[in-house]
Amino acid sequence: MREDNLEMSENVERYLQLDPRSAAISQPPSSSSSAAAFVSPANKSRNCNSPCPDHVLENVLENVLQFLTSKCDRNAVSLVCKSWWRVEAQTRFEVFIGNCYSLSPDRLTHRFKRVRSLVLKGKPRFADFNLMPPNWGAQFAPWVAATAKAYPWLEKVHLKRMFVTDDDLALLAESFPGFKELTLVCCEGFGTSGIAIVANKCRQLKVLDLIESEVTDGEVDWISCFPEGETQLKSLSFDCVDSSINFKALEGLVVRSPFLEKLRTNRFVSLDELHRLMVRAPQLTSLGTGSFSPEDVSQGEQEPDYAAAFRACKSLVCLSGFKEFTPEYLPAISPVCANLTSLNFSYANISPDMLKPIIRNCHNIRVFWALDSICDEGLQAVAATCKELRELRVFPFDPREDSEGPISEVGFQAISEGCRKLESILYFCQRMTNGALTAMSENCPDLTVFRLCIMGRHRPDHVTGKPMDEGFGAIVKNCKKLTRLAVSGLLTDEAFSYIGEYGKLIRTLTVGFAGDSDMALRYVLEGCPKLQKLEIRDSPFGDVGLRSGMHRYYNMRFLWMSSCTLSRGGCRDVAHDLSNVVVEVFGSDDDDDDDFTRDYVETLYMYRSLDGPRKDAPKFVTIL
Amino acid sequence: MINFEATELRLGLPGGNHGGDMAGKSNGKRGFSETVDLKLNLSSTSMDSVTKVDLENMKEKVVKPPAKAQVVGWPPVRSFRKNVMSGQKPTTGEAVEGAADKTSGSSGDTSSASAGAVAYVKVSMDGAPYLRKIDLKLYKTYQDLSDALSKMFSSFTTGNYGPQGMKDFMNESKLIDLLNGSDYVPTYEDKDGDWMLVGDVPWEMFVDSCKRIRIMKGSEAIGLAPRALEKCKNSS
Numbered sequence: 001m002r003e004d005n006l007e008m009s010e011n012v013e014r015y016l017q018l019d020p021r022s023a024a025i026s027q028p029p030s031s032s033s034s035a036a037a038f039v040s041p042a043n044k045s046r047n048c049n050s051p052c053p054d055h056v057l058e059n060v061l062e063n064v065l066q067f068l069t070s071k072c073d074r075n076a077v078s079l080v081c082k083s084w085w086r087v088e089a090q091t092r093f094e095v096f097i098g099n100c101y102s103l104s105p106d107r108l109t110h111r112f113k114r115v116r117s118l119v120l121k122g123k124p125r126f127a128d129f130n131l132m133p134p135n136w137g138a139q140f141a142p143w144v145a146a147t148a149k150a151y152p153w154l155e156k157v158h159l160k161r162m163f164v165t166d167d168d169l170a171l172l173a174e175s176f177p178g179f180k181e182l183t184l185v186c187c188e189g190f191g192t193s194g195i196a197i198v199a200n201k202c203r204q205l206k207v208l209d210l211i212e213s214e215v216t217d218g219e220v221d222w223i224s225c226f227p228e229g230e231t232q233l234k235s236l237s238f239d240c241v242d243s244s245i246n247f248k249a250l251e252g253l254v255v256r257s258p259f260l261e262k263l264r265t266n267r268f269v270s271l272d273e274l275h276r277l278m279v280r281a282p283q284l285t286s287l288g289t290g291s292f293s294p295e296d297v298s299q300g301e302q303e304p305d306y307a308a309a310f311r312a313c314k315s316l317v318c319l320s321g322f323k324e325f326t327p328e329y330l331p332a333i334s335p336v337c338a339n340l341t342s343l344n345f346s347y348a349n350i351s352p353d354m355l356k357p358i359i360r361n362c363h364n365i366r367v368f369w370a371l372d373s374i375c376d377e378g379l380q381a382v383a384a385t386c387k388e389l390r391e392l393r394v395f396p397f398d399p400r401e402d403s404e405g406p407i408s409e410v411g412f413q414a415i416s417e418g419c420r421k422l423e424s425i426l427y428f429c430q431r432m433t434n435g436a437l438t439a440m441s442e443n444c445p446d447l448t449v450f451r452l453c454i455m456g457r458h459r460p461d462h463v464t465g466k467p468m469d470e471g472f473g474a475i476v477k478n479c480k481k482l483t484r485l486a487v488s489g490l491l492t493d494e495a496f497s498y499i500g501e502y503g504k505l506i507r508t509l510t511v512g513f514a515g516d517s518d519m520a521l522r523y524v525l526e527g528c529p530k531l532q533k534l535e536i537r538d539s540p541f542g543d544v545g546l547r548s549g550m551h552r553y554y555n556m557r558f559l560w561m562s563s564c565t566l567s568r569g570g571c572r573d574v575a576h577d578l579s580n581v582v583v584e585v586f587g588s589d590d591d592d593d594d595d596f597t598r599d600y601v602e603t604l605y606m607y608r609s610l611d612g613p614r615k616d617a618p619k620f621v622t623i624l
Numbered sequence: 625m626i627n628f629e630a631t632e633l634r635l636g637l638p639g640g641n642h643g644g645d646m647a648g649k650s651n652g653k654r655g656f657s658e659t660v661d662l663k664l665n666l667s668s669t670s671m672d673s674v675t676k677v678d679l680e681n682m683k684e685k686v687v688k689p690p691a692k693a694q695v696v697g698w699p700p701v702r703s704f705r706k707n708v709m710s711g712q713k714p715t716t717g718e719a720v721e722g723a724a725d726k727t728s729g730s731s732g733d734t735s736s737a738s739a740g741a742v743a744y745v746k747v748s749m750d751g752a753p754y755l756r757k758i759d760l761k762l763y764k765t766y767q768d769l770s771d772a773l774s775k776m777f778s779s780f781t782t783g784n785y786g787p788q789g790m791k792d793f794m795n796e797s798k799l800i801d802l803l804n805g806s807d808y809v810p811t812y813e814d815k816d817g818d819w820m821l822v823g824d825v826p827w828e829m830f831v832d833s834c835k836r837i838r839i840m841k842g843s844e845a846i847g848l849a850p851r852a853l854e855k856c857k858n859s860s
Contacts, residue, residue, distance in 0.1 A: 129697030186702075212704050240704065323708060347708050399701040428699060455699040512698070538695070563756075600748075600755060 058087050065091040090114060097121065098557050100138055100162065101582065104611040105146030117156035117181075118147060124560050124605060125510075126535055127161060128186060131562055131603065133586065135618050139189075140164040142616075148175035156181040156207075163187070166218070169194030173201035180232075181207035191216035192243060196225040203227060206259075209237040217243035224249040233257040237264035239288045239321060244268040254281050261315075264288025267323040270295035271306065278309040287313070289321030292329060292348075306332035320344035320369075327354055337361035341388075344369040346395050352377035359385055369393040372407040372428060379411030383418025391424040391449075401455050405430025408462075416440035424449035431462040432489060437471025441478035450475050451486035457513045460490040467491055473498035476506075483530075486510035496520035500527020508533040521545030525552055535560040543570025546604075550574070553581050558607040566601040568624075574606070575624035582609045583624045584617070696744065696757055743831055747773065749808065749839040760831045766823055773810060773839065809844075812837045 065088055068074055078088040094117040095108065108115075122138025140162045147154055154176045164187050172179065179202040184190075192215060198208065199222055223245050226233075231253065238245075245268055254260060254277050261284060265274065269290030278284070294303070306329060310316070316336045325348050338361050345355075346369040355370075355378040362368075365386045370378070372394050382389070392415060394407060408431040415422065416436070422444040432454050440447070460467055468489035476482060476499050483505050487495065491514035499506070500523035507530050515521070521541040524531070525548050534556065542565040553559060553574075568585065575583035587602040613623040748755040763769045810822040814833040822830070822837065 126697070128702045129700045130703070131697045212702065214704070346705075395701065395705060396699065399699050399706055401695070401698060428701070453699055457695070457698070512700070537697075602755065 058083060061087045062091055069094070071096055093117060094156075095119070099607050100143065101614050102557075102607060102609050105143050107611060109146050109150035113150075114153075115147070115151045116154060117158075118143075118154065119158040119160075120162060121160045122162035124535065124558055125161075125533075126537065126560055126562065131537065133618075133620055135163075136586075136621065137614065137616055137618070138162045139616065140168045144168045144171050144175070148172070152176060153178055155179060155204075158183040158185075159187055160185040161187065163189040164194070165189050166191055166194030166197070170197045173197045176202070178204050180204050183207060183209040183211070184213050185209075185211045186213060188214040191218035192220040192222045192241065193218035195238075195241075196220045196222035199223075200225040200227065204232055206232045207235045208233070209235055209262075209264075210240055211237060213240050215241045215243075219243075221246045221249065223253060226253050229256065231257045232259060234259050235262035235286075236260065237262065237288065239264045239266045239290070239323075241266050247273050251276055251280065257281075258283075260284065262286035262318075264320065265290040267291045267321075271326075271329060272304055275304040275306055275309050278313060282312045283315060284313055285315045286318035286342075287316060287321070289319065289325075290323065292322045292325035294326065294329070307335055311335035314339075316340070318342040322348035322350075330354055330358065334358065334361060338363060340365055342367040345374075346370055346393065349373045349397055350378075351375070352381070356381045362386055364388055367391045369395070371395050371397045372405065373397045375406045376408060376411035376414070379407060380414040380418075383414040386419060387421070389415075389419040389422055392419070392422065393426040394428060395426075396428040396455060399428070399455075401457065403430065403455065405455065409433045409436035412436045413439050416443040420444060421446060423447060426451040426453075426486075428453045428455060430455055430459070432459075432468065432471070433461045433463050434466065434468060434471035434474075435461075435463070437468070438474040441474040445479060446481060447475070447479040448481050449484040450479065450482060451484070451510070452488055453486065454489040458490045467495070469495040469498065473502075476502040480505070482506060484508040487514055488512060489514075492516050493520040493523070496523040497527075500524050503528050505530050507531060509535070511536045511539055513538045515539045515541065518542055518545030518548070522548035525549035532557045534558075536562070536564060538563040540565055543567055543573075546570055546574060550577065553578055553606065554608050556608070558605065560603070560605050561601075562603040564601075564604075566604055568599050568601055571601055571604055572624045580608055580610070581606055582613050584621050585624060586621045743834075745812075745834055745836050747837040747839070750841055750844070760834060765827055766830075769822075770810075773837075808839050809842045810837055810839045 061084065065074075065077065068077065068091075071094075074088055074092055078085045089111050090113055092112050093114060095112055095115050096119045097103070097108070098121050100120050100122045120140070120143060122140075123132065123136065126132065127136070138161060140159060148171055152175065155178055157172065157179075158181070162184075164184060169190055172182070182198060182202075182205070190213075195208075195210070195215070196218075198205070226249075233253075236253075236257075243266075245266070247269065250265075250269070251273075254263065260281055263277065263281065263284055264286070265277070265288050267290055269277075271289075271292050271294045273295070274290055274292070278287070310333055313336060317339055319333060319336065319340055319342070322330075322345060327350075330350075334357075337358060340362055341364055343362060343365055344367075349371060350373055352375045355374045359365075359378070359381050363385060366388050368382060368386060368389060368391070370393075374382075374394075379394070382392075394411075396403065396405070398404070407427075407429050409429075412427060412429070412432065413436040415425075416439050420443055422440075423446050425440075425447065426449075429452075432452065437452075454468070461471070468487075469492055472485075472487055472491065472495050476485065482503065485499070485503065485506055485508070487499075487510070493516045496515055496519070499509070503509075503524075504527075506528050509524060509528070509531060511534075518541055520539070521536075522545055524534070525545075531552065537560075541561065546561070546566060547570070549559070571583055571585055575581070583604070583606045585601050585604055617623055743760040744757050745760055746755055746757055758772065760769070763772065811819050812822050812830070812834045813819055813836050815835060819838075824830075825833070
């Protein structure tokens with residue numbers, strides 16, 4: 001979890017607009033001459049008396065500001081005066097844009113002239129759960145086009161939930177000769193052809209990380225497209241690429257990549273193939289093991305010594321994969337367990353008996369992801385050993401609402417008692433109690449991220465039958481560092497009054513099937529001053545609740561409300577009263593609205609924007 | 625904000641803690657869960673119509689409770705993750721029966737489901753400030769569907785919908801009564817874009833041809849009556 005970096009993301013766009021002194025500059029210059037004047041140091045600041053010291057001051061400032069890396073600090077600096085704003089803009093090399101529709105690419109390229117690294121986020125998170133029709137937007141195309149012209153020296157692009165095409169990747173590969181890092185998280189729209197172009201043309205490539213993205217199989221042997229000779233590759237992650245790869249080419253690539261530290265293979269790499277890679281790259285620090293099953297179980301032949309290969313990887317601290325694992329081979333990882341800081345078993349149906357011998361040695365684990373197949377017993381084993389645990393994620397093997405759910409408050413409470421340094425938890429279960437939540441709130445005061453998903457909707461405390469209000473209340477009250485919260489289970493407005501009262505640092509709040517009335521929404525919007533991202537589904541909040549947040553929406557990144565009780569008229573009023581906020585309304589399909597449901601708003605997605613409503617909205621989206 | 629205080633009486637059988645409704649809370653504003661299994665959702669007016677037969681039916685359901693109506697995108701697990709796990713078999717075989725059945729509609733990802741595995745349709749009710757999506761494939765009969773719909777919109781109908789379900793539409797006189805009254809009538813739009821009364825055609829045909837469902841006031845459905853009446857006449 002890299003929430004720290006994005007913490008207090010006083011976004012680029014917010015500071016552009018809020019400071020009246022910079023208001024004149026916030027409009028992109030309309031002609032090139034004014035643009036030149038805009039950037040030139042000869043454009044004397046209106047707030048200094050003599051020209052000369054100002055010029056010197058700017059040079060000094062420029063040198064000093066180069067050391068300032070935090071977005072937070074830089075945004076503050078840019079507000080001091082026009083001169084500082086200008087210099088900061090010239091020295092900002094990394095730009096973070098939390099919502100690609102909050103500003104236009106032109107605005108970016110006009111303000112910042114020397115960008116080397118771009119982080120861009122597109123669709124809101126609920127799009128991951130099929131709550132948004134396809135082709136909604138968040139295309140990378142206009143961004144790559146604009147940056148290709150403005151920043152030929154661009155080195156790093158990190159995209160999340162964006163729609164990226166092979167053409168976009170081709171343009172990227174052609175436009176940036178010094179390109180070093182490409183990270184695509186939860187993206188879609190591209191395939192192996194686009195990857196091949198990047199592999200081939202970006203000769204300085206250090207990082208190619210494809211994470212949880214949908215990559216279409218263009219039937220291109222993209223691994224072979226990496227150029228001959230030594231590469232600069234430090235990190236190569238393709239575990240989400242669900243097509244077979246040319247193993248020989250991969251092996252050759254690994255051999256000629258002496259700087260390779262992170263390698264995450266996909267399920268088409270068998271255990272024996274993995275072995276060969278490990279033998280050639282014992283310097284790896286992070287390994288995604290692919291299938292973790294041998295290709296063919298040949299009887300007579302000598303099987304490779306997998307444990308020895310692991311033993312040889314003395315720097316290995318992060319292990320993931322195990323996508324089609326064969327349990328007998330799991331103990332092979334034992335030699336590295338003591339060194340592991342991160343272990344991801346969340347694609348492997350591991351039982352408690354399989355887990356216990358492994359986890360017993362993982363004293364240094366800080367990040368552990370698993371399936372609930374490990375049961376409460378497995379969680380107890382984790383709690384007994386992993387005293388350094390900071391982040392736990394337990395996913396459901398059977399992700400259905402009425403599944404049995406092998407874990408419960410028992411494992412949860414065990415974790416809270418054993419892993420006192422816990423900072424982040426994501427837990428899917430079917431049974432939970434207020435007592436366990438309260439225990440965790442008291443045992444783990446460092447929690448910053450608390451996400452509990454009781455999969456059966458509206459489930460109360462399964463022992464007392466009461467709503468889960470008190471438990472979540474304890475969490476927000478006792479975990480004073482909490483910045484991200486996702487609630488579930490049977491919750492009344494009371495829970496939300498607690499959130500509003502105590503959740504003073506909460507930036508992201510996720511609500512589903514909870515609350516009784518608009519009061520719940522009001523508690524949150526009036527009580528949580530740091531709230532940036534509010535995502536709500538299937539809760540009885542309507543226009544009145546919506547209006548209670550009018551004072552906040554410009555200071556938030558976005559609000560998502562789907563399957564609530566909003567009316568079109570109510571949303572239109574909000575749109576009318578907030579001119580800098582874009583209010584989008586759409587359904588869950590891409591068919592047109594029916595007449596009789598015209599007043600009903602299925603999904604509301606609203607966000608602040610400096611450049612008004614987007615021009616690429618598809619037909620099914622109405623911008624009010 | 626429409627405020628309905630339906631008195632919901634539930635008969636829960638021992639050991640059943642399915643769903644969150646056992647808290648006894650009035651959730652008149654929040655009838656979102658569509659439990660079809662152990663609970664009878666009855667408003668006070670139609671309480672008398674609970675018969676022994678109904679109780680027997682419920683007991684049968686204990687043995688094999690039908691799955692809850694699946695909601696799109698819930699639980700919030702990315703399809704990416706679901707797709708990876710759906711290929712795996714349970715090791716201990718304990719509680720994960722049905723996990724191998726990846727086409728149960730749980731993913732809500734219609735592109736990954738095989739053809740015909742899910743049939744999501746939007747359900748709206750005249751005057752209700754919300755609409756729901758349900759998967760028709762999860763129901764076996766019109767009765768199942770009727771139960772689910774009445775539960776879904778229970779807070780709104782306060783019993784006008786009636787527990788008898790849609791079978792009554794096959795009874796001509798009952799149909800006429802219902803159409804003339806203020807009771808709600810479920811209608812659907814079929815593949816051809818025609819609006820029909822639910823219950824008109826055999827269940828399988830209905831599931832295949834239904835595109836969306838609209839529960840409208842009986843009096844408004846008069847125009848659709850002739851077809852239904854035709855059907856009744858032909859079947860009796």
